[in-house]
Amino acid sequence: MLTPTDVLISEVGPRDGLQSVKATMATADKFRWIDALAASGLREIEVCSFVPAHLMPQMADAAEVVRHALSRPGVTVAALVPNLRGAEAALRAGAHKLTIPVSASHAHSLANVRKTPDEMVEVVRAVARLRDALAPGVQIEAGISTAFGCTLQGVVPEDEVIRLSVACVAAGADESGLSDTTGMANPAQTRRLFQRLQAELGHQAGAAHMHNTRGLGLANCLAAYDVGVRIFDASLGGLGGCPHAPGASGNVVSEDLVFMFEAMGVRTGVDLEKLIAARACLMAGLPGEPLYGMTPEAGLPLGWKQGAAPV
Amino acid sequence: MLTPTDVLISEVGPRDGLQSVKATMATADKFRWIDALAASGLREIEVCSFVPAHLMPQMADAAEVVRHALSRPGVTVAALVPNLRGAEAALRAGAHKLTIPVSASHAHSLANVRKTPDEMVEVVRAVARLRDALAPGVQIEAGISTAFGCTLQGVVPEDEVIRLSVACVAAGADESGLSDTTGMANPAQTRRLFQRLQAELGHQAGAAHMHNTRGLGLANCLAAYDVGVRIFDASLGGLGGCPHAPGASGNVVSEDLVFMFEAMGVRTGVDLEKLIAARACLMAGLPGEPLYGMTPEAGLPLGWKQGAAPV
Numbered sequence: 001m002l003t004p005t006d007v008l009i010s011e012v013g014p015r016d017g018l019q020s021v022k023a024t025m026a027t028a029d030k031f032r033w034i035d036a037l038a039a040s041g042l043r044e045i046e047v048c049s050f051v052p053a054h055l056m057p058q059m060a061d062a063a064e065v066v067r068h069a070l071s072r073p074g075v076t077v078a079a080l081v082p083n084l085r086g087a088e089a090a091l092r093a094g095a096h097k098l099t100i101p102v103s104a105s106h107a108h109s110l111a112n113v114r115k116t117p118d119e120m121v122e123v124v125r126a127v128a129r130l131r132d133a134l135a136p137g138v139q140i141e142a143g144i145s146t147a148f149g150c151t152l153q154g155v156v157p158e159d160e161v162i163r164l165s166v167a168c169v170a171a172g173a174d175e176s177g178l179s180d181t182t183g184m185a186n187p188a189q190t191r192r193l194f195q196r197l198q199a200e201l202g203h204q205a206g207a208a209h210m211h212n213t214r215g216l217g218l219a220n221c222l223a224a225y226d227v228g229v230r231i232f233d234a235s236l237g238g239l240g241g242c243p244h245a246p247g248a249s250g251n252v253v254s255e256d257l258v259f260m261f262e263a264m265g266v267r268t269g270v271d272l273e274k275l276i277a278a279r280a281c282l283m284a285g286l287p288g289e290p291l292y293g294m295t296p297e298a299g300l301p302l303g304w305k306q307g308a309a310p311v
Numbered sequence: 312m313l314t315p316t317d318v319l320i321s322e323v324g325p326r327d328g329l330q331s332v333k334a335t336m337a338t339a340d341k342f343r344w345i346d347a348l349a350a351s352g353l354r355e356i357e358v359c360s361f362v363p364a365h366l367m368p369q370m371a372d373a374a375e376v377v378r379h380a381l382s383r384p385g386v387t388v389a390a391l392v393p394n395l396r397g398a399e400a401a402l403r404a405g406a407h408k409l410t411i412p413v414s415a416s417h418a419h420s421l422a423n424v425r426k427t428p429d430e431m432v433e434v435v436r437a438v439a440r441l442r443d444a445l446a447p448g449v450q451i452e453a454g455i456s457t458a459f460g461c462t463l464q465g466v467v468p469e470d471e472v473i474r475l476s477v478a479c480v481a482a483g484a485d486e487s488g489l490s491d492t493t494g495m496a497n498p499a500q501t502r503r504l505f506q507r508l509q510a511e512l513g514h515q516a517g518a519a520h521m522h523n524t525r526g527l528g529l530a531n532c533l534a535a536y537d538v539g540v541r542i543f544d545a546s547l548g549g550l551g552g553c554p555h556a557p558g559a560s561g562n563v564v565s566e567d568l569v570f571m572f573e574a575m576g577v578r579t580g581v582d583l584e585k586l587i588a589a590r591a592c593l594m595a596g597l598p599g600e601p602l603y604g605m606t607p608e609a610g611l612p613l614g615w616k617q618g619a620a621p622v
């Protein structure tokens with residue numbers, strides 16, 4: 001499973017996807033879906049959020065899901081934690097990686113976590129201290145959300161995005177990534193922001209988490225790849241969005257993203273046929289939920305051989 | 312309408328789109344749709360194919376459609392012509408531009424036009440002679456189809472694509488463009504092929520005609536733009552495909568392509584709100600036909616101002 005790869009696809013469907021739909025997937029279905037994702041060769045899966053069950057019943061089984069995912073060899077098990085309490089639960093469950101959402105939009109930050117962006121930097125600091133005490137090997141990623149624009153406040157200043165990214169690393173995060181929570185990013189902006197992020201943070205510049213709200217998801221991932229980004233969040237079937245950013249639908253589709261990279265000769269380590277097969281588990285666990293994805297619909301091209309393309 | 316622009320979006324829906332659907336749009340509906348497309352600022356529209364009506368009844372009114380489109384100021388009226396007879400009819404109707412499909416796949420060429428690729432180069436030569444005699448100002452574009460792969464024969468050698476592109480220009484075409492008829496292109500291949508095309512043909516290197524079959528349409532357009540391509544075919548609502556290439560569905564969606572470029576600060580000359588409004592005419596003329604397009608579904612972002620983005 002741990003063959004050399006050129007990019008890391010971080011699957012966020014079980015977290016970002018499931019928290020965006022109304023239905024609650026049964027725990028056993030989550031297990032089967034995560035197993036299928038892991039079997040496709042994905043090496044990082046964000047499996048849940050540690051949030052109060054009365055606010056998000058879809059995530060009530062978070063600890064159980066983490067413990068199950070830990071049984072999959074070679075998979076980094078990530079969990080989203082919006083606060084210190086969630087972080088403690090995630091660390092105690094054994095998660096390998098914590099993602100803390102830090103919104104660059106003041107309005108979105110208040111709507112999403114009822115804290116200002118700078119108050120969230122203090123959350124990062126507190127979580128990093130707890131991590132140091134409880135489980136020093138665990139990675140912390142700050143996910144700078146609404147980094148490309150906000151459906152509540154409109155433009156988000158790029159200086160503010162970069163300032164928060166740097167502040168989170170200074171507060172103890174191992175890396176800061178940028179999220180197009182609202183699907184407002186374009187390729188020129190994506191290149192510009194990730195170049196600035198890399199200039200400030202070097203190897204601590206994190207993932208590109210792009211959405212396909214306006215169809216630009218893959219173009220933005222290509223733009224990020226062009227300037228050196230090598231970690232990409234994506235969601236099987238494009239499931240996901242943000243409940244507190246109206247109209248923010250649709251993560252980048254994992255299947256289409258893997259197809260793009262593999263067709264280019266960029267190795268993902270993910271077996272595309274097995275990844276497409278994992279849709280059956282997702283659909284079984286969320287009957288009737290519409291999925292995105294052009295590659296699964298069209299099928300693989302005649303003569304497709306994964307990894308055969310020249311770089 | 313003729314403001315300075317950075318790229319030319321060539322709308323192919325009334326030709327590529329309508330020949331791919333079973334229904335026949337009424338002539339009056341075609342007029343209204345073309346008027347709405349022209350009103351959005353599109354400066355080139357491929358309005359029909361000149362093909363025998365018994366083979367493609369959707370195109371029986373081709374001459375009438377060309378004559379109507381000629382009444383729209385500032386619009387280059389293009390027509391697809393697969394042979395000399397079609398070219399003569401298009402020239403007599405007054406088309407400004409003829410597109411001749413030349414497939415780089417031997418198998419697809421025979422299935423599509425019952426001629427080999429080299430026989431199609433001779434068609435280009437004959438059409439160019441006719442053009443010189445009848446209407447010397449008319450442009451001829453060779454559209455090299457299946458340039459990125461073929462659903463019938465699989466791999467299409469890049470050398471063959473370039474050889475045919477050059478042969479068509481030598482035979483009298485003003486430019487040769489490359490078509491991803493089957494939706495098999497990837498961004499690395501797109502860059503490589505257009506760079507070779509430009510090296511061989513210079514300013515006679517033509518449009519990128521990409522499909523969105525596997526979701527990579529915009530990423531491939533971005534890749535082509537990056538290496539200097541400035542003419543892009545696209546189709547309102549992504550309508551289109553190729554009846555002789557199984558599974559080849561979905562042109563690049565004009566609305567999403569214009570959104571991408573305008574968001575990047577690349578001027579298209581197309582008013583995105585008016586372009587989205589043109590979908591109503593398309594839907595009225597083809598009731599029940601499914602359309603693609605993420606931007607129309609999501610709406611324009613908060614604070615969107617066309618042309619306001621930095622380059």
